[in-house]
Amino acid sequence: MKDYEVVIGLETHIQLNTQTKIFCSCKADSWEAAPNTNICPVCSGMPGVLPVLNSEAVHKGALLAAAMHAEVNPVSYFDRKNYFYPDLPKGYQITQFDEPIGKGGYLDLHMPDGATRRVRIHKLHLEEDAGKTKLDHGMRLVDFNRCGVPLVEMVTEPDLRSGEEAAQYLIQLRQLLRWIGVSEADMERGHLRCDANVSIRERGSQILNTKTEIKNINSIDAVRQAIIEETKRQIELVESGGKVVSYTLDWDADTGKLSKMRSKETEADYRYFREPDLLPVVLTEEEIARVKAELPELPLERKARFQTEYGLSAYDAEILTSERGLSDYFEAAVDSFGGEAKTVSNWMMNDLSRLMNDLGKNASELVLTPAFLAQIIHMVEDGKINAATGKSLLRKVEESGREPAQIVEAEGLAVIGDSDALREQIQSVLAASTAEVESFRAGKESLLGWFVGQVMRATGGKADPKRTREILLELLRQK
């Protein structure tokens, strides 16, 4: 068998998280809304109505273009893509064609094995979503709720070389979308949708062979799987003397199988032309500069900085920059703590992350502020409370919203390091354990640990273990 490589381009549709739809004032998100309850004359394409562009969609599109290192187009246009389909109530989709909001761009893919793959962006434009149709008891039903939802369509060049790379692309794109706040990027809810163009060639060859397009891949696992399956299919086909035909394929996630939707030999003619109902989208130099300034430090840059600035391991830095909110939290906590960043990182990687998992919250949703976390760590580091108390404080603060120091005060959780108070407690423990005291004094010094345990129990774990040991030895060795 020859040595083949797979060539993949991904076409993604990204739902922008604007308040309203792209051309009318209906809510942008219709998740779980009953069919045709989130529509108006504009998005349902009644005659005589006109689109009015949502500036928030333009802004988010420009922000995404900037984040993808694309040129933000100072003058972009909307065009009509004409075709008939019942989920397209105007009979044309308003989209961008030859002068889109973003031109060029790339995403540098960092593979888990350390390799980097630059994925170039072929197309990045704004458009409106269409509705949905479904068959039900022999009837074709139409739901227009999704009509007019703002999308960015982003298409890569055929730069990906495996199902795993395609999966990584989506993982890193999803992270980026959430990071810059333009999309919820939830694949299950269709906020991020993906079609894959797949072809194979002999390794070393530069030609692009006939490709197939896989539609309806709605999870990252599915993208990986579908591409692996399709690569296998194409190789087997070619090896057995067959030829790849330009099909559109449907991925069934339940059975893990591809099925042919339709052959795609002739390209439809959409008769694109400028949308005369909308003005050109003009972004001044200042506006573009403002968009770029607004762009936060991106995940990879921040990860690198965390390693150099805070001395974190690559692993810790990776986890802490998986989400923008988490990394912001970390920096705020480090800032407030003032000590070793690594200490904060340890707390976050272990106990805080466990708490967030338990509560199903992300960092920006926590009641426990970075300053409160820093205060807890401080108290532990200073020996004011012990580590166990510190850990339990996380949940108490999260649930009550009260300041950690206050809780420690009110509940008397501070370590009893004060000699007099501790000495009193120890004396009463000794007084209650005359037999053990005698045994110790008779030479069974291994009982010291037992005495420490008794003192801890009596103080509810708040006794400073070091001081306890010292005082115990002192008192036991007297007489």
Next chain:
Amino acid sequence: MSLNQFSALHVASRVRAGELSAREVLESSLSQIHAVDGLPGSLDQKPLEPAEEQKVHAFIRLTEDLARQQAEEVDRKVADGEDPGILAGVPVSIKDIFTLQGIETTAASRILYNFKPPYTATPVKKLIEAGALILGKANLDEFTFGSSSESSAFKPAPNNPWNPSRVPGGSSGGSAASVAAEEVALSLGTDTGGSIRQPAAFCGVVGLKPTYGRVSRYGLMAFSSSLDCPGPIARNVSDAALMLQIIAGNDPKDSTSSVVPAANYLEALKEGIKGLRIGLSPDYTHLFYPDFETGELAMEAIQKEISDAVLYAASVMADLGAEIVENVPLPNAKYSIPTYFVVSRVEAASNLHRFDGVKYGYRTPLEVEDLQDLIRRTRAEGFGSEAKLRILMGMYLSSEGFAANYYQRALKVRAMIRRDFERAFDPHGEHHLDVILTPTTATTAFKRNDVFGNTVRMQYSDQMTVSANHAGLPAVSVPGGLDADHLPIGIQFIGPDFREDMILRAGYAYEQATLDEAWRAVRPAVLRQEVAK
């Protein structure tokens, strides 16, 4: 003089003063409609009684109940000392291409015969808020596709009140006819290539196409979105100015509507035309069209009475102190019609995509095989032949491989047409004109069935008007006399962007200076019959 003959300004001022009730005005209009209009347009094509041939047939649907409610509301406001609006009690017709909430809006097409929009077009809304009485939806060419109103699916199509065997022009034929026949004082029309000005000229009334973006298109069912302009039709220039004042202005629902503030048009009329620079162009004296057999560009002089009327108007205005500037070159105007064929058809084909029988309007009653079949049959049965022709042509011209040669090229020519006008109006240019004076049409109203069926010849009746649409400029047609057949002649003033005040001033000055001329006393034939009766 009966109430329905009064101007909008006169009616509104008397209603506002409490000297006249809106109800009385309404009844007068209704009785005029009942006397001269005949059957409204309908999809049932019954043979007509001979008497019906003499009627106007301006309407597809009367909205008497709505008008009554509006009249009562105006009268109540006057009685209660509230402001009833500056158009209080003025009867108005609306071209049936504008939506009116809850009332069938057909676009004169079978495909929308039962469509009741849940929203009202912005200019209609503004008229209602100003106290106008909406008497009905006026007939038109199907989807405004035509220049004679004969392509309406709702028959009988309107007739010309000056001679019912002639067309009223189009596409706002019902609108112009309803104003000329004194059924209403004002009508709201649309102008894509001349659809307000050409019927206004044919019917002897004033029709104004505003600057593109001056009046909101929200609720106007689109023909060619980059050219469509709503505008007023009235019996005199002051009324057109009054109506424009109400419908002009920015609309957040129409992104292409302008934020430039509207001028005070009525005030502007008083300024006169002393020193106004009025241009005449040699490029507006002939029709240029490809020979239908050979394709060679042929040239044909326009009707002599019309060019004479233009020259006469220039002399009248010169006497009033205007400066007449001759030989203003507008060389690209002659390519206006071919350019229009391309641009308007491409946009129209796309705009008509939404009529698929899925959501509203006509749907084929026949058994269908599948979805594509449903859409195909619905459109085959629902659209008339002119609409189908425009869809076919638009699809062809915008299809891959042809778009560059036709559509993209037409857009370039369009830009050249506009540049001609920019040069003529350039304050630092050679001509630095304020307005350009041209004929509105090459002929007066033609006979019914004479041109209809020849889509190219029909289109060429917009030769004098369409360049203003390409350039986006304001233009007004005002009555300029009668020809030997007692058919009205229209003369046109074209102005720079947003200078509706300037063209209205010019039109008003000419109108006032010629008020006593004999032709002004001649009444449309359908009204002469009324007198005789």
